[in-house]
Amino acid sequence: MKKKSMVNRFTFSIAVALFVLTGHLLSAQERVDKTSSTQTATDPVIEKIIELGRTQNMTTEHLDILCNRFGGRITGSDACENVENWCEHMFRKWGLEVWREEVGQLPVGFNRGPWSGRMIGGNGMTLHFITPSYTSGTRGVQRGHVVIEPYTQEEFDRMKGTLKGAWVLIGGRSSGWPIDFSAKEDSVRAKTIAFNTEATIKNREIQQYNRELDRAKRSNPKDKREKKELIKLKKTPALFYKEMKEAGILGIIQSAPVPLTALYDRKNIDQMSFDNLPDLPDIKLDEEQYNIIKKMVQRREYFQLEFDIRNHFKMGPVKYYNIIGVIKGTEYPNEYVMAGGHIDSFDSATGGVDCGVGITPTLEAARLIAMAGGKPKRSILFCLWAAEEFGLLGSTHFVNSHPDKLPFISNYFNRDGGPLVPYEITVPPAMYDDFAAIEGAINSINPDFPFKVYKREGEAPDFPVRSGGSDHAPFAKAGVPVFYPRLGDPKGYNFQYMEIWHTESDLFNKSIPEYQEHSSVVTAVMLYHLANLDHLLNREGMYKEKKSQ
8 A cells, every 4th residue: 555655646746747847848949939030020131130230340440441441531631532432332342233313513612731830939839720612722831920809980099000910809609600701791881889888988078978987976965966878889709801901910819618619611502613712810819828828918917929720721612512422212102211311521521420421320220221131111321311411402302302202201210420339219100110029139239229119108309390400300391200219328427418519529539349240230220110010100190290381
């Protein structure tokens, strides 16, 4: 009986063990089946894109070429033209078709050479400064004394003999734009000069009245009359620009915050010709140095400033282009998913962020998809826009020139900001499932950078009339769905966009390679996924209906 009981217990134990083992095997098989199902659902091209993005990512190499071989690329410069040609070459090298789309032309071109400045005498400091694009350089090395600009005709007449061969400190605080020297602005200055002349005459009368009042009150303390306030003069920077130039000044110098910002002569560029070029340097000087120099002038200390500024012009017309790489769709070639950034940058630095942050992930996304053997159902456009800094000219030209294509653009991703990592995107409810389907693949790229898709809640936003200052704006105003994933700094690199935006600090080393490289892979994966949907993204709820004008 005891032996039989032991056998039964043993048999029961074996049965339990087999049951548990069978359960584990089933669970394991279910996991295998689930994994297999997931892998089957993942496009092998997307898997290859991710693998290449992890092991052979070339985003930083693209940026090195962009910044350190070509450099700052103001529209109309040789560097900008070289980048256009290089991007077209790279697209073709990777097997893409290319649309080279002429956007416009400038009457002259501009190339920035080296620049330097120093103080001779005084404390002998090296000067920290910049000049806006499309403004004059010096005639070789030029050295002269320094004066402070006049604000009234009387002041001008009193000092005009000192203006010849002088550098003139002008008022105001530079925002990067040059002083407008156009005839239209001269007429505005003339009115201001007239106002200041009249104010000077009236102020003398007021001063005389106030002096007499003081004497009267000393005799009669009960006199209740109040003193009159002096009229404030209008201190427009470079108020006597034309007159000082005619008197023979070497150039003007304006105080500027650091890091220095240098933009371009937007007011006069369209009227320039090679026979009518700017000829007076417009220097934006580190505000600390400016204040030191101004105090030295006020103390009548003797010193000179020496500048050597190589701002070069070239004969026009100079054309500028959109460069668009195309992977043509196999089933819906006339439907499009799009991503892009702008080619041009300001040239006080090398455009490592603005807009290296947009160009290089766009280029690398194109390369990754091409190298992975991508054959999308609909066409993918990798858009490198011309002249964004001159007023969104390239993207606006595309929207205006291709109205027939706009209804068939599934989406446009724009990148123009900091070199940070994408971590979330919010989309309308009608698009949520299409975007959510790729969330897992994006999260498999790098566990350090999790990504989340959110469904927008609440009512749709108003149809955009003004939608921002980058190349997404023309598309948004045309009703095209535009997206820009939110960017973050999860590793704490302490990047501050406004420290580099349009300044001398916009350099290659301001980029964050691991963030940019991850951005390229995310861009490629999202583009390829959306290009392979069996439908365009549903625009329902993207915006409220457009109000009639």
